[in-house]
Amino acid sequence: MTFSAPNLLFTKRTLANGLDVIVHEDHHVPIVAVNVWYHVGSKNERPGRTGFAHLFEHLMFEGSEHHNAGYFPPLQQAGALVNGSTNTDRTNYWEVVPTSAIDRALWMESDRMGYLLPALTRERFENQRDVVLNERRQSYENRPYGMVMMALSSALYPPDHPYSWMTIGSADDIRAMQLDDVQEFFRTYYRPSNASLVLAGDIDTERGFELAEAYFGEIPAGVRPAPISAAAALRSEQRLVMEDRVELPRVYMAWHSPAMFAPGDAEMDLVGDLLANGKTSRLYRTLVYELRMALDVSAYQGSREIGSFFMLVATAAPGHTLADIVAHIDRELEQVVSDGPSVEEMERSVAQAEAHFMYRLQTVGGFGGKSDQLNAYNVLRGNPGFFTEDLDRYRLATPDSLREAARAYLPLNRRVMLSVIPRGQHALALDGSTAVTAS
Amino acid sequence: MIRVDRSRLPEVGADPPFTFPAIVRNVLPNGLRVWTVEHHSVPIITFSLQVDGGSGADPSGLDGLAAIVADMVDEGTGALSAIDISDALARIGAEYDAEVGADATLFSLTTLTRFASRGASLLADMIVRPSLRESDFTRVRQLRLDRLRQLKDVPSAVAERTFLRLVYDEHPYGHLSIGSDSSLRQVSHSDVASFHGGSFQPARATLVVCGDMSHDDLLRHARDAFGNWVAAGDGADGGAVAADVEPRLAPLATFAIVAREGAAQSELRIGHLATRRVTPDYPSLVVMNAVLGGQFVSRINLKLREEKGYTYGARTGFDWRRGVSPFALQTSVHTGATADAIADSLAEIQAVRGSRPPSDTEMQLAKASLTRGYPRGFETAQQVARSVAQIALYGLPDTYFAEFVPKVNAVTSANVVDAAARYLDPSKLTTLIVGDHSAIAESLRGLGLGEPQVFPVEL
Numbered sequence: 001m002t003f004s005a006p007n008l009l010f011t012k013r014t015l016a017n018g019l020d021v022i023v024h025e026d027h028h029v030p031i032v033a034v035n036v037w038y039h040v041g042s043k044n045e046r047p048g049r050t051g052f053a054h055l056f057e058h059l060m061f062e063g064s065e066h067h068n069a070g071y072f073p074p075l076q077q078a079g080a081l082v083n084g085s086t087n088t089d090r091t092n093y094w095e096v097v098p099t100s101a102i103d104r105a106l107w108m109e110s111d112r113m114g115y116l117l118p119a120l121t122r123e124r125f126e127n128q129r130d131v132v133l134n135e136r137r138q139s140y141e142n143r144p145y146g147m148v149m150m151a152l153s154s155a156l157y158p159p160d161h162p163y164s165w166m167t168i169g170s171a172d173d174i175r176a177m178q179l180d181d182v183q184e185f186f187r188t189y190y191r192p193s194n195a196s197l198v199l200a201g202d203i204d205t206e207r208g209f210e211l212a213e214a215y216f217g218e219i220p221a222g223v224r225p226a227p228i229s230a231a232a233a234l235r236s237e238q239r240l241v242m243e244d245r246v247e248l249p250r251v252y253m254a255w256h257s258p259a260m261f262a263p264g265d266a267e268m269d270l271v272g273d274l275l276a277n278g279k280t281s282r283l284y285r286t287l288v289y290e291l292r293m294a295l296d297v298s299a300y301q302g303s304r305e306i307g308s309f310f311m312l313v314a315t316a317a318p319g320h321t322l323a324d325i326v327a328h329i330d331r332e333l334e335q336v337v338s339d340g341p342s343v344e345e346m347e348r349s350v351a352q353a354e355a356h357f358m359y360r361l362q363t364v365g366g367f368g369g370k371s372d373q374l375n376a377y378n379v380l381r382g383n384p385g386f387f388t389e390d391l392d393r394y395r396l397a398t399p400d401s402l403r404e405a406a407r408a409y410l411p412l413n414r415r416v417m418l419s420v421i422p423r424g425q426h427a428l429a430l431d432g433s434t435a436v437t438a439s
Numbered sequence: 440m441i442r443v444d445r446s447r448l449p450e451v452g453a454d455p456p457f458t459f460p461a462i463v464r465n466v467l468p469n470g471l472r473v474w475t476v477e478h479h480s481v482p483i484i485t486f487s488l489q490v491d492g493g494s495g496a497d498p499s500g501l502d503g504l505a506a507i508v509a510d511m512v513d514e515g516t517g518a519l520s521a522i523d524i525s526d527a528l529a530r531i532g533a534e535y536d537a538e539v540g541a542d543a544t545l546f547s548l549t550t551l552t553r554f555a556s557r558g559a560s561l562l563a564d565m566i567v568r569p570s571l572r573e574s575d576f577t578r579v580r581q582l583r584l585d586r587l588r589q590l591k592d593v594p595s596a597v598a599e600r601t602f603l604r605l606v607y608d609e610h611p612y613g614h615l616s617i618g619s620d621s622s623l624r625q626v627s628h629s630d631v632a633s634f635h636g637g638s639f640q641p642a643r644a645t646l647v648v649c650g651d652m653s654h655d656d657l658l659r660h661a662r663d664a665f666g667n668w669v670a671a672g673d674g675a676d677g678g679a680v681a682a683d684v685e686p687r688l689a690p691l692a693t694f695a696i697v698a699r700e701g702a703a704q705s706e707l708r709i710g711h712l713a714t715r716r717v718t719p720d721y722p723s724l725v726v727m728n729a730v731l732g733g734q735f736v737s738r739i740n741l742k743l744r745e746e747k748g749y750t751y752g753a754r755t756g757f758d759w760r761r762g763v764s765p766f767a768l769q770t771s772v773h774t775g776a777t778a779d780a781i782a783d784s785l786a787e788i789q790a791v792r793g794s795r796p797p798s799d800t801e802m803q804l805a806k807a808s809l810t811r812g813y814p815r816g817f818e819t820a821q822q823v824a825r826s827v828a829q830i831a832l833y834g835l836p837d838t839y840f841a842e843f844v845p846k847v848n849a850v851t852s853a854n855v856v857d858a859a860a861r862y863l864d865p866s867k868l869t870t871l872i873v874g875d876h877s878a879i880a881e882s883l884r885g886l887g888l889g890e891p892q893v894f895p896v897e898l
Contacts, residue, residue: 030455066445078451079811100452130748141703144592214441279525355532362819
C-alpha cells in the first residue's frame with residue numbers, strides 16, 4: 001500500500017532573539033493551536049537535583065509578572081484547552097484557542113517566557129512541590145508496576161547518565177529543592193534561543209509572524225545551552241527482581257537501541273509491531289492466543305534524543321512461569337534474527353505505519369497534533385518539514401533491515417530482565433535475580 | 440506593527456461563526472438507522488455502530504456478559520479467525536474499538552477513505568455474523584477473569600466498583616462493565632449466543648458514518664455492508680432495559696472504606712444518584728458542575744490542589760446514562776490529608792447549594808469554557824461520529840449542537856444554585872475511601888460521618 005502523504009505546509013522564520021516560529025494554516029475549524037517547545041527535559045538535570053524540569057512545568061502555570069495569577073482562568077474564559085508536559089528531552093506547552101483569542105494566548109505564553117521570575121514566590125513554589133509529590137504518589141507509588149521504570153532506568157544507565165533518573169524526580173530531591181535553584185534553571189533554559197513556537201490552524205501566515213514578533217520579539221535571547229551527550233552499554237544480562245502490590249508476576253526485558261531518528265530507530269519500532277502489536281503479532285498470537293501462557297504482551301521502541309531503549313513486557317497467566325515465557329520469547333527473537341519478517345508481515349506493518357501518519361494529521365493542537373509534530377521535527381531535527389522523510393524511514397525498511405536491527409540490538413546476553421512479583425513470592429522470579437527496590 | 444500592552448490582557452473578540460455538521464438520517468428496510476455526516480479535511484472515514492444494550496442489559500447474575508459479547512465480535516467471522524480479522528484490519532490500517540457503556544455498546548472502525556468498502560464489510564461481518572466459538576469464549580472469559588484479578592491492585596478501579604455498588608445497590612447499573620469474578624464464572628457460551636441474538640438487531644442499532652465523502656456515498660457504503668443484516672436469533676428481547684428501572688435511592692448518607700494497608704494515597708469518591716441525561720435541567724447542571732469541580736479552575740480543584748496541595752487533581756462529574764445517573768467527586772489524596780480533603784469537599788458541595796452562589800466571574804468562566812471551546816470537539820471524523828452517536832443514544836434533536844451554546848449561556852447563577860439544591864443532597868452522599876484504614880481511622884472521627892462501614896477489596 002502506498003499513498004502520498006499530504007504536505008504539511010508551513011513557513012518557518014527565526015526571530016532576532018533566536019526563537020523559531022513556524023506557522024501552518026488549516027481553516028477547517030475556527031481554532032488556533034499555540035505550541036511551544038523548550039529544549040529542556042530531565043536529561044538536563046544532575047544527580048541529586050532531579051525533578052527540576054517537571055516541577056518547573058508546574059510553576060509555569062502559576063502566574064508571570066504582568067498576569068500575576070493562575071494561568072488557566074483567562075484562557076479557559078476564552079474557551080481554550082491548555083496543557084503541558086515534560087519528558088527526558090523536552091518540555092512542551094500548548095493552548096488550543098478559538099481564533100478570536102489568539103492575541104490573549106500569545107500574550108500569556110510570551111509573558112511567562114519573558115517575565116516569569118518576578119511572579120515566582122516561595123509560597124507558589126512550595127505549594128507546587130507538594131502537588132508534584134502527590135502526582136508522584138498517585139502516578140507511580142500507588143499504582144501497580146508503577147515503580148518499574150525507575151528500577152529499569154537505573155539498571156540500563158550508569159548513575160551519572162541523564163536517563164538513569166525519572167522525569168518525575170526522586171522524592172528526596174523534590175523535597176530538597178530550593179527556590180533559587182529553580183530560578184537559575186529558568187534563566188538557563190527558558191530562553192527564546194532554546195525554544196520553538198508553532199501556530200497552527202485558522203490563522204493567516206503573515207498575521208501569525210506579525211503576532212509572534214510583537215509578543216516574543218522583545219524577550220532577550222539568552223545563551224543556547226550546549227547539547228548533552230552520554231553513553232551507556234550493557235555488558236551482560238542483568239537479572240533483577242522487584243516486589244510490588246500485584247497479583248501476577250510480570251517480566252520486563254530491556255535493551256539499549258538507536259536514538260530517535262538514528263539509523264535502526266524506525267526498524268526497531270517495526271520490530272516492536274512485528275513482535276507484539278495486535279493479535280497477528282508473533283508474541284501475542286503464540287503466547288496469549290495459542291498457548292495462553294501470558295495475559296498480555298507488549299513491545300515498543302522508546303525513542304529518545306540521545307539513546308533509546310527497546311522493551312518487551314509480558315504478564316504470566318496463572319499457572320505459568322516467567323521462565324517458560326522468557327524461553328518462548330527468546331526462541332521468537334532468535335527466529336526474527338535468523339529469518340526476519342515475512343513479506344506479508346512487512347507489508348502489514350508498513351501499511352499501519354502509513355495510516356497512522358495520516359491519522360496524526362487530523363488535529364491542529366494537543367499532544368501529538370500537527371503543531372506538536374512540527375515542533376518535534378524542528379527541535380529534534382532542525383526541520384519542521386521532516387514529516388515525509390520520517391514516513392520514508394518506515395517505507396524504506398526491508399525484511400533484511402529489520403532482521404539486521406534485531407540482531408544488532410536485541411542480544412540475549414546483554415539486556416536487563418526485571419521480574420516483578422507479588423510480595424513475598426520470590427520463587428516466581430526468574431532464577432538468579434537480584435532484589436532491587438525503587439522509591 | 441502591533442504594540443503590545445502588558446498592563447492588561449488582550450480582550451477576546453466575538454466568537455467566530457461555526458457551522459455544526461449536518462446529520463442526514465436514513466433508515467434501511469431492515470430497520471437499521473443510518474446517519475451520515477460529511478467531514479472533509481483528511482481522507483478518513485469512521486463507521487460507528489451503536490447497539491442498544493450495554494452493561495445495564497447484563498442479565499441478573501451474569502454481570503459482564505455484554506462486555507464479553509463485545510469482545511467476541513472481533514474473535515472470528517465466517518472463515519476468518521481472530522488472527523485473520525486482526526490481519527485484515529491491519530492491512531487497511533484500520534483502528535477498531537468496542538466501547539461498552541451502561542446503555543449501549545459502540546463499535547467503531549476508522550480507516551482511509553479508499554478502504555471504506557473493505558472497512559465497512561469487515562465491520563458488518565464481525566457484528567452481524569460473529570463466529571462466537573466456544574474455544575474463543577473460554578479464552579476471552581479467562582483473560583477477563585485474570586484482568587479482574589489485576590484490577591484488585593488498582594485503587595481507582597476498586598473505588599469505581601464499590602461506589603457503583605453503594606449508590607445503585609441491586610440496580611442493573613450497579614456494576615462495572617467487566618462484571619465480577621463470581622458473575623463471570625456463571626457466564627456460559629450459550630449466554631453469549633443468546634445475548635448476541637437478542638441485542639444485535641438492526642432495529643436496535645444506529646450506524647453513524649462520518650468521513651470525507653458525500654452523504655450519498657457514505658450511505659451507499661453503509662447499505663452495501665449492512666443492508667442484508669436481518670434480525671437473527673429467536674426474536675427475544677435484548678434483556679431488561681436498565682434505564683427504565685427506577686433505582687432505590689439511598690435514604691441516608693453512607694460512609695465506607697475499603698482498607699488498603701500501606702497505601703501511599705487515599706482514593707476518594709463522594710456522590711449519589713442525581714438525574715437522567717435528558718433532564719431539562721441539563722444546561723444548569725453542566726454549568727453547576729463546571730463551577731464546582733468540572734474544570735481546572737473549579738472550586739474543588741483550586742481548594743484541594745492549588746490551595747491545600749493535598750492532591751495532583753480533583754474533579755466532579757455526572758456519569759450520564761439514559762436512566763438515573765450518578766454525580767461524583769473523585770480524587771486521590773495524600774494519606775495524611777484524607778479527613779481534611781473530605782471535609783473540604785463536603786463543604787464545597789454544601790456551599791454551591793446556596794450559601795456561596797457562583798459569582799459573576801465564576802459564572803462567566805464556567806460558561807465560557809463550556810461554550811467557547813465547543814467547536815473544538817468537531818475537528819476529527821471520530822469526534823463527530825461520537826457526538827452524533829450521543830444524539831442517537833439519548834434521543835436528542837438534530838438541533839442539539841446548535842442549541843447547546845445559547846442554552847448554556849442562558850443559565851444564571853440562581854439556576855445553578857437551584858439545580859444544586861435540587862440534585863445535590865449532602866444528607867444522602869456516599870463517601871467512599873480506598874486507603875490505609877489504620878493510618879487514618881482516628882482522623883476520620885472528627886468528620887461527624889460516624890464509623891465507616893468496612894468493605895473488602897472485591898472485584
